Amino acid sequence: MGEIKLTDIKKSFGSVHVLKDIDLHIKDGEFIVFVGPSGCGKSTLLRTIAGLEKVTGGEIEIDGKRVNEVTAADRGLAMVFQSYALYPHMSVRQNLAFGLENSNMPKAEVAERITEAARMLEIEPYLERRPGQLSGGQRQRVAIGRAIVRRPTAFLLDEPLSNLDAELRVSTRAELAALHARIGSTMIYVTHDQVEAMTLAHRIVVMRAGKIEQVGTPLELYNTPANRFVAGFIGAPHMNFLSAEVVEQEAGKTTLLIGGSHRLLVPISGQKLSVGDKLTVGIRPQHITLANDPGSLTVKVRLVEALGSETVIHADLNGEKLLAVVPGQRQISPGDEAHFSVAGAPLHLFDGNGLRVKDK
Amino acid sequence: MGVASRFILRRKGGKGWHWTDIVTWLWLVGGLIIMFGPAVWLVFSSFKTPAGLAEFPPSILPYVTQQATVQGYDKPLQLFEAKLPDGSTRVLAEVRRIGIMSQMVDPKTPGETIRVNINDRTPVRTLSFATENYTQPFVHFNFLRYLWNSVFVTVTATLITLIVNSMAAFALSKYEFRGRSVAMLIILATLMVPLSVIMVPLYSIISSLGLFNNLWGVILPTVATPTGVFILRQYMLTIPDELIDAARMDKASEWQIYWRIVLPLTAPALAVLAIFSVVWRWNDFLWPLIVLSRRELYTLQVGLSIYSGELNVQWHFILAMTVVTMIPVVLVFIFLQRFITTGIAGTGLK
Numbered sequence: 001m002g003e004i005k006l007t008d009i010k011k012s013f014g015s016v017h018v019l020k021d022i023d024l025h026i027k028d029g030e031f032i033v034f035v036g037p038s039g040c041g042k043s044t045l046l047r048t049i050a051g052l053e054k055v056t057g058g059e060i061e062i063d064g065k066r067v068n069e070v071t072a073a074d075r076g077l078a079m080v081f082q083s084y085a086l087y088p089h090m091s092v093r094q095n096l097a098f099g100l101e102n103s104n105m106p107k108a109e110v111a112e113r114i115t116e117a118a119r120m121l122e123i124e125p126y127l128e129r130r131p132g133q134l135s136g137g138q139r140q141r142v143a144i145g146r147a148i149v150r151r152p153t154a155f156l157l158d159e160p161l162s163n164l165d166a167e168l169r170v171s172t173r174a175e176l177a178a179l180h181a182r183i184g185s186t187m188i189y190v191t192h193d194q195v196e197a198m199t200l201a202h203r204i205v206v207m208r209a210g211k212i213e214q215v216g217t218p219l220e221l222y223n224t225p226a227n228r229f230v231a232g233f234i235g236a237p238h239m240n241f242l243s244a245e246v247v248e249q250e251a252g253k254t255t256l257l258i259g260g261s262h263r264l265l266v267p268i269s270g271q272k273l274s275v276g277d278k279l280t281v282g283i284r285p286q287h288i289t290l291a292n293d294p295g296s297l298t299v300k301v302r303l304v305e306a307l308g309s310e311t312v313i314h315a316d317l318n319g320e321k322l323l324a325v326v327p328g329q330r331q332i333s334p335g336d337e338a339h340f341s342v343a344g345a346p347l348h349l350f351d352g353n354g355l356r357v358k359d360k
Numbered sequence: 361m362g363v364a365s366r367f368i369l370r371r372k373g374g375k376g377w378h379w380t381d382i383v384t385w386l387w388l389v390g391g392l393i394i395m396f397g398p399a400v401w402l403v404f405s406s407f408k409t410p411a412g413l414a415e416f417p418p419s420i421l422p423y424v425t426q427q428a429t430v431q432g433y434d435k436p437l438q439l440f441e442a443k444l445p446d447g448s449t450r451v452l453a454e455v456r457r458i459g460i461m462s463q464m465v466d467p468k469t470p471g472e473t474i475r476v477n478i479n480d481r482t483p484v485r486t487l488s489f490a491t492e493n494y495t496q497p498f499v500h501f502n503f504l505r506y507l508w509n510s511v512f513v514t515v516t517a518t519l520i521t522l523i524v525n526s527m528a529a530f531a532l533s534k535y536e537f538r539g540r541s542v543a544m545l546i547i548l549a550t551l552m553v554p555l556s557v558i559m560v561p562l563y564s565i566i567s568s569l570g571l572f573n574n575l576w577g578v579i580l581p582t583v584a585t586p587t588g589v590f591i592l593r594q595y596m597l598t599i600p601d602e603l604i605d606a607a608r609m610d611k612a613s614e615w616q617i618y619w620r621i622v623l624p625l626t627a628p629a630l631a632v633l634a635i636f637s638v639v640w641r642w643n644d645f646l647w648p649l650i651v652l653s654r655r656e657l658y659t660l661q662v663g664l665s666i667y668s669g670e671l672n673v674q675w676h677f678i679l680a681m682t683v684v685t686m687i688p689v690v691l692v693f694i695f696l697q698r699f700i701t702t703g704i705a706g707t708g709l710k
Binding site for chain 2 (some may be wrong): 146
């Protein structure tokens with residue numbers, strides 16, 4: 001079992017409040033990813049769950065038991081660190097055995113667990129080597145192995161892939177997902193890379209400045225971001241944000257003015273909205289298409305990035321930046337005028353406080 | 361030869377002698393003589409007889425004047441190479457010296473006495489190593505006892521130093537607590553207090569603890585060293601905190617973190633401190649001299665001092681025993697100098 005419940009967690013270092021009122025319920029076997037910009041408190045949150053940091057307020061429960069006062073060693077969790085934190089003076093085998101020996105496990109069982117983990121992670125050939133003699137990817141496996149042999153209630157992973165090169169990161173990411181499917185334990189994973197979060201998570205916890213901004217499945221966050229921050233954080237390249245003004249309201253329909261002159265009809269019956277309200281419209285770059293229709297948005301192209309399979313167009317709409325990712329290769333160059341169409345694109349409306357304007 | 365001479369004679373720019381080459385040579389050769397000269401003199405002099413030591417002008421190598429037993433004379437006579445008035449040179453034995461004239465006999469024809477001006481004779485000398493300088497103290501003095509005391513003091517003090525200092529360093533580097541910097545500062549500040557200042561209070565403490573005339577009285581006051589705490593703390597600061605967190609997650613107790621993680625990783629700094637401690641304790645003189653007054657408790661350094669009596673100083677024994685005393689320190693340096701340089705570079709200590 002690996003159910004973790006956080007209630008009203010607070011953490012301060014002196015007068016700096018790093019975590020503010022965190023409430024989260026992690027179900028057994030879930031793969032949860034904490035994501036957010038650096039300094040948002042996601043690593044601190046992980047460390048408080050681990051027991052390496054004491055909370056200033058609130059309650060942590062693991063499998064229904066309050067563990068605030070339980071030490072890191074006795075919480076039954078295992079952690080994989082960003083730097084791997086392998087003991088440099090011990091062989092891989094000793095690294096794996098250290099935690100088990102400390103809990104006075106019989107030698108035979110220690111050996112058995114190490115063999116099993118080594119086979120699972122394919123690190124058998126270098127069990128007798130020291131961490132210094134291993135490559136980054138191998139060290140990473142050993143670090144995960146050290147967590148696996150403990151058979152913990154939950155795995156805590158603190159940016160485990162950030163020290164790997166891009167190619168290895170992609171393959172290790174897939175292995176990690178496979179590993180989770182096989183072990184089935186709860187995993188809490190911290191990263192600042194939203195692609196990792198999207199690909200691995202059952203549920204993503206987006207954090208900013210010590211607060212949870214939104215919790216949801218990757219697609220929930222992608223399709224219905226709760227606020228402007230989440231909308232901008234999830235998805236690559238980032239969502240475009242255009243300032244808009246409500247100019248007309250009918251039953252079930254709202255007309256917005258964007259880019260100075262363009263009228264946009266959105267199917268939102270915003271009772272909260274009234275003519276003259278200032279809003280922000282979010283459009284994902286992938287949802288913009290090129291059009292010949294002069295009635296669409298007329299933009300000035302600033303930069304074109306041809307990636308082969310797709311073309312990234314950086315454009316300027318009446319002083320606002322607009323990014324479009326269009327499939328295929330296009331004959332378009334900086335300085336040109338282009339027509340962007342957002343017809344049929346999912347639009348995200350955010351009010352003056354950055355909160356999503358909900359569709360009724 | 362080719363490689364060595366090319367290396368030694370390498371010059372700036374490869375051609376000609378630049379003035380910096382000459383300065384470099386003078387500097388290095390001068391440095392060699394200054395640093396190494398006394399050691400060479402000590403080693404060679406330790407093989408000289410008392411007469412050889414008193415000789416003027418002194419020689420580097422241990423020479424002795426050859427002697428011969430001549431019929432009709434009770435004592436062995438010294439042999440000289442004498443230049444005779446007829447221009448020939450013969451090896452003669454000196455019977456006695458009167459003013460500037462020396463009465464000599466030919467060992468082959470003892471009856472005939474030859475008078476030679478002392479300026480016309482030179483002693484027949486051969487290289488001879490007076491190894492009895494080394495063997496005699498072992499027989500006549502309690503050298504082995506002193507050696508054992510020194511080894512005991514050095515080894516025990518070093519072990520305790522390593523443990524006590526590394527524990528302090530561990531706490532001061534890996535635990536966050538109020539007053540950590542102040543504690544460190546106070547420890548470092550004691551570097552400014554010389555032994556001579558605290559000698560009297562230290563003596564009264566030792567004496568009231570009943571450790572006077574006890575080797576533990578020599579050992580215990582020396583085991584907590586600010587230098588050691590500083591070296592180890594600086595080194596431990598470089599051990600990533602994540603390792604300690606990892607060990608905590610691995611159910612390691614604080615003692616296990618110290619003993620199984622931090623201590624092995626501090627090995628280079630521990631080696632440096634061990635070397636320092638061995639050298640300090642081995643060469644200690646003043647404090648053991650104060651604490652120990654019974655001969656059988658003397659350490660080597662104190663033991664050596666008793667060779668210089670009030671009326672006569674047995675230099676030959678002192679020199680020989682000094683060489684013996686130096687050997688462990690030299691060995692420690694030869695084998696562990698790698699650690700000293702890397703360890704000192706690592707801790708930023710000079």
